Amino acid sequence: MAKAIKLSDEEQVTQHIKKLDPAFGKIIDTIRKIILSADPSVGERIKWNNPSFYYTGEMKPFDPKEYKREIVVFNLFKEKIMLVFPSGAKVKDTPGLLTGDYKDGRRIVVLKDMADVRVKEKALQKIIKEWLKLVD
Known part of the structure; x- marks a missing residue:
């Protein structure tokens, strides 16, 4: 019996995107590249059944339920693209891209299509850097 090969986090994200409708997957992959290119300390993995991006560097110890390492998580439902920033309320959002006022500190960016992604690309990277x- 062949032993199952464990895919790397990056390979798991790639496989996840390949399972999407091709046109939708292309938009998701573009957003993925925008997020990863914001800073070399941004890593990726599948978390909560979607691509997730997190800080890979050293941090002070914290309660894992605080999600301090999580930068942004995709929420893909019925071809709708939502980027959830679990601690987005802390970010100085000068572009005004983050929406929502959730008690737990989440903020969201909704992207409609590739044109919308291109318009918001620089603002998205700015939020990640902040x-x-x-x-x-």
Whole structure:
């Protein structure tokens, strides 16, 4: 019996995207590249059944339920693209891209299509860079 090969986090994200409708997958892959190119300390994995991006560097100890390492998680439902920033309320959002006022500190970015992604690309990277400045 062949032993199952464990895919790397990056390979798991790639496989996840390949299972999507091709046109939708292309948009998701573009967003993925935008997020990863914001800073070399951004890593990726599948978390909560979707691509997730997190800080890979050193951090002070914290309660895992605080999700301090999580930068942004995709929420893909019925071809709708939502980027959930679990601690987005802490970020100085000068572009005004983050929406929602959730008690747990989440903020969301909704993207409609590739054109919308391209318009918001620089603002999205700016938010990630602002988030990284808050890491302790």
